[in-house]
Amino acid sequence: MKESTGTKLKRILLHPFVILFLLLIIMTAMTWVLPASQYDAVTVNGVNTIDPASYHYVDNTPVSIFSMFKAIPQGVQTTISLICMMLTIGAAVHMVDETGAIRSALMALTHKTGEKNTKFVLAGAMIFFMFIGAFPSMFEACIPFMPIVVPVCLLLGYDVVTAVCIVVIGDIIGWTAGPTNLYTVGNSQNIGGLPMFSGIGYRLIVLVVLGAVALWYVIRYAERVKKDPSKSLVAGQDYSDLRGNVEDMEFTATRKLILGVFIATVILVVYGSLNWGWGTLDMAATYLICAMICAIIARYTPDKAADVMLDGASSMFVAAMVIGIARGLSVIMDAGQITYTIVHALASMLSGMPPAVTAVGMMAVVVVLNFFMPSGSSKALILMPILMPMAEIIGLSKQITILAYQFGDGISNLAFPTVALLVACLSYTRVSFDKWFKFILPFEGIVYAVCVVLLVIASAMGY
Template sequence: MSEKTGSGKRKWRMEAPHPFVILFTVIIIMAIATYLIPAGEYDRTQSEDGKSYVVDGSYHQIDAKPAGILPVFEAVHKGMVQSAPIIFFIFIVGGAFNVFRESNAIEGAFGSISSKLEGKEMYLIPIVMLFFGLGGAAIGMFEESLPFILIMIPLAIMMGFDSLVGTGMVLVGVASGFTAAFMNPFTVGVAQGIAEVPIFSGMGLRVIFWLIYMVVAILYVVRYARKVRKNPESSLVYEEDKKRNIRVDLVKEHTLTGKQITTLIILVATLIGLGFGVIKFGWYITEISALFLIMALIIGLVNGKGINGTAVSFVRGCEELVVGALVVGFAYGALVILQDSSTIDTILYGITALVSQLPSGLAAIGMYIMQCLLNIVVTSGSGQAALSMPIMTPLSDLLGVSRQTSVLAFQMGDGLTNIITPTSGLLLAALAMAKISFAKWFKWVWPLILIQFILGAIFVTIAHVFVWPA
């Protein structure tokens, strides 16, 4: 892009590509790959509970179905359709939280307690991260954490941090807990069931791994938060945060009003209801969306907006998230290309073949790396378990790796890339809500992901050599 300077000369400057451009480029790359990767598939069998499992040793090549020019563009619409539940979840939660934000309840609450938190703001980070880490480890919380980002960002900024800290407290916390989970029913439970080992067995060791994982994650966020608090201009999102419509002046000038207290009570009741529904009734996106719609309506009426005013406020929240919500559909479009060309199973088969060539001492690490790579393509935890564990289980028997270790390799590999890969719907949705570019997020989080990757490799090795030898 060029622009004229005062002297009339044109000055060239780089312009960051739009997220749609980046992801459509990924779709094109995936389409090209379908001409290089043979089409193939595994046979699958249906269990009594209706789940589909891969049949080990059944991989076979089929007629190639490379993506043509039209399918590349069709993939965008198909991706939007496949990810529609997440897209509209983003819109609904974003709209609902805008109704909440416009009550200024967070600013008022922080103004009331700012004197008590003075000098103790850093304590918020471990408390919040441990809360989400426990949710990810115990009940498989992941997508359900998205609404909290809209609460933590303004709170973090008011405390002298930035939006990366606010987002990181939620996203890094829940992802770290999910990765090193000790009783996540969607990863550990499913994988152990397929591997035919007692459900949630080995919990003691997993709790130790979880604690180490969480401590490292918390220290990483705290270290960055201290840096930003000391020098705000060192923030990676300093310019972006200056443009946010967060009224920090209310912190010093305002205390909670009666309506704001009621608003906060409604919010807390909503979040308690969310946790209860997820744990007790297995709520997911549809039920949670309905819950936040109810919250938005009640908060709007309590704050005197009326039905029309609440609707207008809700729409304003949706408008802010249009690009971010549709980005999720583009990301799914890349996976559609691999699905329609029947190359996902070939990728799985190829990685499995490589792992099988490793000596027993390195086989567990090979399985861990394979799961890390597979998670880039198959971002669903239970889906990856159903796809890979029927193969990993007999493979672990052949390679001299215990089935318990193969489950650990799966769960560590499954969660690691969830907050760094652009194919993760949760990540894109979270960044859309946070209004943080993928490039800035990647720059901030990749050192932590590298540290956690090394930790995962150490955990798997310890389990393989010392705890669960075959």
Template sequence: MSSQIEENTPKKKKWEMPDTYVILFLVLLIAVIATYFVPAGSFDREMVDGVERVVPGTYSEVSGNPTGLMDIFLALQFGMVESGGLIFLVLFAGGAFEVIERSGAIKGGILRAVNKTKGKEFYLIAFVSLLFALGGAVGAVANSVIPFVAIGVIIARALKLDAIVAVAITFGATFAGFNVGFLNPYTVGIAQSIAGVPLFSGMLLRVIAFVIIVGATIWYTWIYAKKILNDPSKSLIGVLDEGSSQNEDLKAPFTKRHKIILSFVGLMLSFFIFATIQYEWTVDHMAAFFIIIGLVSGVIAGMNYNKVAITFLEGCQKLVYGALIIGVARAILIVMEDASILDSFVQALSVPLENLSPVFATLGMFVANGIMNFLIPSGSGQAMIAMPILSPLSDMIGINRQIAVQAYQFGDGFTNSIFPTSGPLMASLAVAGVSWIKWAKWMFPLLLIWTVIAVSMLVFAVFIGWGPV
């Protein structure tokens, strides 16, 4: 009888973290409510070197335009339309990288490196980490790192290490590169286009930051791995057992075609950097360029025309979720712009910051973006919300917009590696069988190291007046 009562008793549903789209829609509703209460206002603007900038001290109140019910859904539509160029950049990049991944070139290259460096644990960890860090820096690997964590597990097992090292050399290294994103179309590319600074400008300082951050990550990972190699009991979760299929797992073809594909992609991305400087190519050019990269890579891989098309579209499909976030985030700004309250928020933020030095104001931007990433764990979505506010705010406090872009990039990038709201993090930990608590214990000291590096770079950038060069 008691068991029957238990069966009929409804079970309490566990609370779930709202989806990113749900959070953004709630933010949209808050913006709509704000149009009825926040005083409307506007700054004067002026054109400086072809970029529209806010004129400090010119804020004045204007007549408001509260948002109606139909306006909410029109804003979503207009947000998608106005963000079309950025949305298709994300989709086409996903298509191109899917073709490259399906060719087997990436997996083959990694496992070839594993076989070549047997017995040289440090060089293997450094090489694999650097490969994934470069993938994160150019946007080739970010959310798509999840299946590669399984390769990390194979490598860690072969080296008699633990699953934390497996996550560190794949996911961790990817987001170490993503932190800087010197050629990442989803974050730096979008943020710079919104801020009105030349696409992928400021490359030199970002590459230097990349070298330092990735170097620190490899060093930190190796220190932990070396402790386990010397004493397996030092592992936080226990070393991986050697499976009988280990040697089979480490076998993968790395053909001449694979080498040609990777060389071609490297040359194309290098040429794009040149073209953005020499010919002032834009986000639209980059989106078109990814179509070329995807098609040519498919041809080199020996795929027939149907296979190339289907694979490219499947890659696009994988990034629809992330791409459309850009349009939803843009809808929030459309509501605020139409009601003339966006400048009111900029003015409200500038009041506490204008009494700070440019250095502390910049660090405030960095911290604010890190906190924002807990609620909006999407680099492109956060760029769409943050940069329209940070760009005029940087004008107000007297720093270059390039610095504001990097403050956003660091704030967004770092916390992806520890916030449990990060989907790629939680999925990567699940693949490797690592609990979030154990990962956070391992990751937190490295996060502090990254933060010290970021703060140092941002302070240096302010002192040298880092601009869009």
């Protein structure tokens, strides 16, 4: 039976590129409708931020159609280091995966735990991504793990949606709790004059609570799919190209050594990002060195090593370009000078509310703004100088203000097509955004309800 025109159109319109292009059009139109505005720049505690009392309107600078198209390569240009990191880490991770080191190790673990206990493998993998989201604050850097997690999930009898959940939900839950998140907590506390990472005890409790909810939701879905594959969100789709041939892989001494090199690399990247100020290019270089060492251990010829790495890089190309196009939204907002217009309007809605309600309102404001500006650090630099004085007037602590910001910034990343981590993983696994949105919406509702309770408890205990 042929697809109807409506069905075809719906399927096409849900491609990440199409969604982002429609958003570019909408954002361009907004630069013609909304007034342009600015805040004056100031330096607080060594951080360049804004003066919340300096809001003023400026002459409109609407974005033309040509400039809208120009925003796409400009977005790619501004994210070029991230795109390079994705391509190079994708190449390196594929090299490690090609040797079978990680998948054969997981197969050995599966045999030890038993086929009926594979959910513990999923839980362990998800906790790993929670950890790297919570402490070294890795976000887009998790994308290259998809070529490893997907075939393992398929091999264990799960689906690609389970793989997306492990990486995306795991990392974002860790990022949201953010015990030592440099980008949201670190930036915000610096602006507010608080000791770096103070209040970590309550954020660790938040990590445990939200992590438990996430594990329950994901494992519940994964086990249901394993028992009945027709319950999968992607039932009927062919993923043989992502499965790999690992059924008979033995966890040999060579693969153990390669796995050791890979684990050491991950630890080095985490340590470097925490202690040496490593950025995307440093991580990319480290993973490339890892790939070369693994190729030598595996006794690959230079030609084979090059082919494997190129295959890995090409598998990440679409996901990498999505990030560049998504950044074009910020380019248009900045060119039209409507970023502060949106921020000021949202912040003004919070005035006059009781403290507990204000905290929840702050979370809601950040959720809305996160759609247009997914960068956690950028939003902190813009919002905190506005929200903190407002919170101080009504008796809301700076720590609770930051916590509300964390919740609004973090959880909404699971549902917005402007978030690089999400759209890259969905693109790689060919999971349509509408299916993902329907799947994640109940989870978001549950988690936001828990976040409201956590905010109320924090307020009651004087956090």
